[in-house]
Amino acid sequence: MSSAQLALSYGQAFVAPDRRRHRSSMSVRFPEPALLHAKGASALISDSTSRNAMAKQAGDLSVRGFLTDYYSTPDHWDVKTSATRVLRSLNSWCYSQSQLVTEGSxxxxxxxxxxxxxxxxxxxxxxxxVFRLRGAEFEQLTHDHVTDLGGYRYPSRALGMDNSIDIEYLRLPIKQGDLFLFTTQAVLGTLMPSEYVQLIRQDASDLNAACDRLAQEAVSRAQARGYGAEQFCFQLVRIDQLPDEQSDSPGRPYGDLPIPPELSTGDRLDGMEVRAVLSRTAQSRVYRVIDVTTGREMVMKAPSPELSNRNAYLEHFLLQQWVVERVKSPFVVRVIEPSRPRRYLYYLMAYVEGETLAEWARRHPQASLTQRLDIANQLGKAIQALHHRDVLHQQIHPGNVMIDTHGQVVLTDFSACQQLDAISSKDNHELVRQVGLTEHSAPEYALDDTVGRRSDQYSFASTVYWLLAGELPYALPPHRLHGHTDLEQLVYRSARTRNPEVTPALDEALRRALDPQRALRFRRMSEFLHALRQPLSTERSGRTSPRRLREPANFWQGVAGILLLLLVLSWLLK
Structure with missing residues (x-):
């Protein structure tokens, strides 16, 4: 006998003369059984202000963005973790995009x-x-976060309003027959609670008809009271069936897939053959594999077999894949979906044909400043792509930077990557230590201080300094610090004394980005990248301008020489 599953019904109604200009958006998603068990069903409503020139885009994007990203989060994350991380990431994106438009937000x-x-x-x-109707009880579940300005009421704590967001969260048990009504602020003041109940209960079997009745009555009441009624929407969701108690028991925190066994060259796993073992560490195994059916080369990353009972790292292992999937940049390695179902816990990445930055530097000791700064700027774009998704890499060093056969930089290895909303926890410092501090790690990691985007900025700047000068910026590597008093030993060694091509402005930019005090570094990565690009533009302009000045001079010098020769010949022939 099969166990009972969650079942829902829903209905919707819009009131708008032109749906294309509607500022509200709503949706319900009821996924397939496997995803329903892991992530559940979703119902959403969004609304922007009438004075927002991009109201419809804002409302639609918030709903679509949540549904897309929420159902892409790892299955082992609970609902609160998944939704909160998605909403914070979505909020950061909306806020940053609003800074780029001149009208609306x-x-x-x-x-x-x-x-x-x-x-x-x-x-x-x-x-x-959001209201809940249970029997005859009609209760508002949400609080109205609004601010009065000049006689108008504006939403506060809204998505995209600030770089950080305060999310109101409520968990409540549901019962069969519960009805949830989703609507917008414009509806408040039109209907009394008893009227909502009456209109919904007239024929509760048809939720679309119930929403239509609510919309018609709300419009009628609004018009009778002399205010606009052109932007109403209603969405009803009913719980038709609850799952069995035992069917909701969570699985293992890292899923039901076993960790792959130790693999060697020639071994096969899920239709892929191991061509080379790229890395074996205490935490993971990295293999170069080929799909025996398609012939496509890839990189497989799997947890170390010794980690079977260390669930904390396994949770982070699954986070790595989710992070890389969400970051879309040509400078960040791509995740590849397997061509057949996985039987083991691993993920696949694109294989980069090339060499690490450390290998490239050894093979190109005479590379120009322009070549090295071009690599630095590509790496900076990769880090920016991560930061735009609120992700810290935390392991930037020459060994994790690949340069392909076309000279393009690709950032790899996300063993210590972490979302910004989780970096304040002690687990993050433990994770970085477990993966291993490097000579390019920022001092705050060794001192257990707060870390952030500027910590990645330090590691990036340290890598750039090493690329330009061939050594580290400090005699004492920061990862060997034992206390805050050791910071006094970090005296910056000018890159110009190691490489005369480094300009004073570039040296000063490196010194600032490498400041032992995190607060004294560049406020934004873009400021540091701008400083790195300045020598390139100066060198290019310096190469072209003198040439343009020299060419006319050379021409006339040649003409003068010919005329002088002709004059001498004329004297000799007399």
Missing amino acids: YVSSLSAMVFRGRDAHLFHMGDTV
Whole structure:
């Protein structure tokens, strides 16, 4: 006998003369059984202000962005972790994009409810509204986060409004027959709670008809009271069936797939043959493999077989894949979906034909400053792509930077990557130590201080300094610090004394990015990258301008020489 599964019904109604200009968006997703068990079903509503020129784009993007990213999070993450991380990442993206437009913004209110097992998880930002109807009890579950300015009410704590976001979270048990109503702030003041209940209960079997009744009555009430009623929307979700108690039991924190056994050259796993063992560490194994069917070369990364009972690292291992999948950049290695179902725990990345930055530097000791700075700027773009997704790499050093056969930089190895919302925990310092501090690690890692984007900036700057000068910026590597008093021993060694091509401005930029005090480094990575590009533009302009000045001079010098020769010949022939 099969166990009962979660089942939902829903209905919707819009009130808008032109749907293309509607500022609200709503959606319900009920995924296939496997994803339903891991992630649950979702219902969302978003709304932007009427004074926002990009209201519809903001509302649509917030709903689509949540649904896309939430169902892409690792299966072992719980609902709160998955939704919170997705919303914070989405908020950062909306906020950054709003800074690039001149009219309007990507700010919107959003209420998202996830139904998993026998619980509902509500995530609320701004002034959208969610009610629950249970029997005759009609209760508002959300709080109205609004601010009064000049007689107008604006949403506060909304998605994309600030670089950080305060998410209202509520977890509540659900019962069969529960009804949840999603609507917008514009509806408040039109209907009384008893009228909501009456209109919904008239024919609760048809939720679309119930939403239509709510919309018609709300419009009628609004018009009678003399204010606009052109932007109403309603969404009803009913719990038709709850899953069995035992069917909601979570699996192992790292999923049901076993860790692959130790592999050697020639071994096969899931239709892939190992061509070379690239790395064996205490935490992971990295292999170069080829798909025996398609012939495609890839890199397989799997946890070390010795980690079978160390679930903390295994959770982070799955985070690595999720992080790399979300970062889209030609300078960051790509994750590849396997061509057949996986029977073991691993993930696949594109194989980069080339060499590490350390190997490249050994083979090109005479490389020019322009070549080295070009590599540095490509690496900087890779780090920026991670930071735009609120991800720290935390292991930037020459061994983790690949240069392919076309000279393009690709950042690899995400063993210590972490999202910004998790870096304050002690687990992050433990993770970095477990993976291993390097001579390019920022001092704050050795001192257990707070880390952030500027910590990656330090490692990046240390790598660039090494690339330009051939050694480290400090006699005492920061990863060997034992206490804050040791910071006094970190005296910057000018890169110009090691490489005369380094300009004073470039040396000063490196010194600032490598400051032992995190707060004294560049505020943004873009400022440091701008400083790295300056020598390139100066050198290019310096190469072209003198040539243009010399060419006319050489021409006339040649003409004068010929005329002088002709004059001498004329004297000799007289």
